[in-house]
Amino acid sequence: MSHDHDHDHSEWSDMELKVKTLESLLLEKGYVEQSALDVIVETYEHKVGPRNGAQVVAKAWTDPEYLQRLREDASAAIAELGFTGRQGEHMRIVENTAEMHNMVVCTLCSCYPWSVLGLPPVWYKSAPYRSRAVSEPRKVLSEFDVDLPDSTKIQVWDSTAEMRYLVIPMRPEGTEGFSEEQLADLVTRDSMIGTGLALSPEEAAA
Amino acid sequence: MNGPHDMGGMQFYGPVKPEANEPVFHADWEKRALAMTVGMGFTGQWNLDVSRFARESLAPDFYLTKSYYQIWVNGLQNLMLERGLVTENEIATGKMETHPVEVKRVVSGEEMPAALAAGGPVARDPEGPAAFSVGDRVTTTNIHPTGHTRLPRYARGKTGEIIAIHGCHVFPDSNARGDGENPQWLYAVKFDAQALFGSDAEAGNTVVVDCWEPYLERS
Numbered sequence: 001m002s003h004d005h006d007h008d009h010s011e012w013s014d015m016e017l018k019v020k021t022l023e024s025l026l027l028e029k030g031y032v033e034q035s036a037l038d039v040i041v042e043t044y045e046h047k048v049g050p051r052n053g054a055q056v057v058a059k060a061w062t063d064p065e066y067l068q069r070l071r072e073d074a075s076a077a078i079a080e081l082g083f084t085g086r087q088g089e090h091m092r093i094v095e096n097t098a099e100m101h102n103m104v105v106c107t108l109c110s111c112y113p114w115s116v117l118g119l120p121p122v123w124y125k126s127a128p129y130r131s132r133a134v135s136e137p138r139k140v141l142s143e144f145d146v147d148l149p150d151s152t153k154i155q156v157w158d159s160t161a162e163m164r165y166l167v168i169p170m171r172p173e174g175t176e177g178f179s180e181e182q183l184a185d186l187v188t189r190d191s192m193i194g195t196g197l198a199l200s201p202e203e204a205a206a
Numbered sequence: 207m208n209g210p211h212d213m214g215g216m217q218f219y220g221p222v223k224p225e226a227n228e229p230v231f232h233a234d235w236e237k238r239a240l241a242m243t244v245g246m247g248f249t250g251q252w253n254l255d256v257s258r259f260a261r262e263s264l265a266p267d268f269y270l271t272k273s274y275y276q277i278w279v280n281g282l283q284n285l286m287l288e289r290g291l292v293t294e295n296e297i298a299t300g301k302m303e304t305h306p307v308e309v310k311r312v313v314s315g316e317e318m319p320a321a322l323a324a325g326g327p328v329a330r331d332p333e334g335p336a337a338f339s340v341g342d343r344v345t346t347t348n349i350h351p352t353g354h355t356r357l358p359r360y361a362r363g364k365t366g367e368i369i370a371i372h373g374c375h376v377f378p379d380s381n382a383r384g385d386g387e388n389p390q391w392l393y394a395v396k397f398d399a400q401a402l403f404g405s406d407a408e409a410g411n412t413v414v415v416d417c418w419e420p421y422l423e424r425s
Contacts, residue, residue: 012233012235015233015235015276015279016233016234016235018235018279019235019238019239019242019279020235020238020300021297021298021299021300022242022279022282022283022297022300023238023242024300025292025296025297025300025301025302026242026245026246026292028301028302029291029292029302029306030306030312031245031246031249031291031306031309031312032242032245032246032249032312033312033313033314033315034315035314035315035316035318036245036312036313036314036315036317036318037238037241037242037245038241038315039315039318039319039322040240040241040244040245040318040322041237041238041240041241043318043319043322044230044240045230045231045237049230084323084324084325085322085323085324085325086244086322086325086326087325088325089325089326089327089328089329090327090328090329090372090373090375092370092372105214107212107213107214107358107360108211108212108213108214108258108356108358109211109258109261109262110274115325118230119230119240121224121225121228122225122228122232122273122274123222123223123224123225125274126219126222126223127213127216127219127270128219128220128221128222128223129222130213130214131213131214131215131216131217131219132217132219132222133214134214134215134360134399134402134403134413135214135215135217135360135399135402135403135407136407136408137408137411138408138411140222143221143222143223143224144222144224153408153410153411153412154408154411154412155396155411155412155413155414156411156412156413156414157413157414158214158358158361158413158414158415158416159416160356160357160358160415160416160417161356161372161375161378161392161416161418162328162375162376163372163392163394163416190224195224
């Protein structure tokens, strides 16, 4: 798929027209309501995003009982923070350690934990990531400037079913005594997909 | 189906290109494409697995060269055309020419936040005990159905280990055909990367694939 944002402008303006035409047809036929469509856009553009997941991770780092609940029933533990809904109905956490790095992909389409991360980035849905994450994950990680020690093995989770995986990255060093809010600022979207690491306090301040 | 969507293990698509500070949407039409796709899903005229199959069934050259939201729009159009919700001419003009089909549900703006928050869980009560336990060695079936399946090509006929039982979930292969939900036990199956991709894969790495019970045989 050509996802390099170098689509020619005529194709993009064709899409504007095509989608506008289709939307007005569906509204006229009464299959959808304009206000309902607007709520969907507003929800995923502004309300649901990786800040949700970052709060889950920060709490997991600071509250051992919460981490245990995440391990036993991640959907319920994440719902405690108010994060539920589409593409997050069946959640599971996978915890990174020095020995094992977890990374999530959907080789067959674009399955992604919307309730905690929002909509997937373009690269997640693109052929290079979907094709190679399972077969050469270390090389893929290098394209995200992630360089793991050879002793760290990589476990890739292919989201073939409705299970949605949230990676709990390793807590950065030098964060003792940090509040949940301070810690959440270190948790990037990519660190929760497994294509990044949580930021150090220095990196976050930079 | 062995379509262009089944990308795991394919080669020569080039490097991944992460975009710094990527916006949620890259154009206004992408917002509308998302809203229509999600919004029409609520009408109950098809299920999730049918909609995935509609995207997989697009012409391979289209699937491989268009953006994901373009794939969604064309998949949605085909779903609506197949069910007579719209006609080709209506899609071209944007003007209603045929009576609307009565749909099961139209979610209002007021109802939508709750509808999105509720989602669509696919866990179902099991009809019998799970055939496998954590730690069992299993081999995936070597199937090549022309319909929808969620067993990727790279993971067919391979042997791995069950590391978790997720519960009993709607079986996409049946649900996409219109044969009902046919719930089946769902397992996380861990494979050695070298078992899947040969000695070029890194020893010690693993891949976990979620597999429904009909995909598995005891090894």
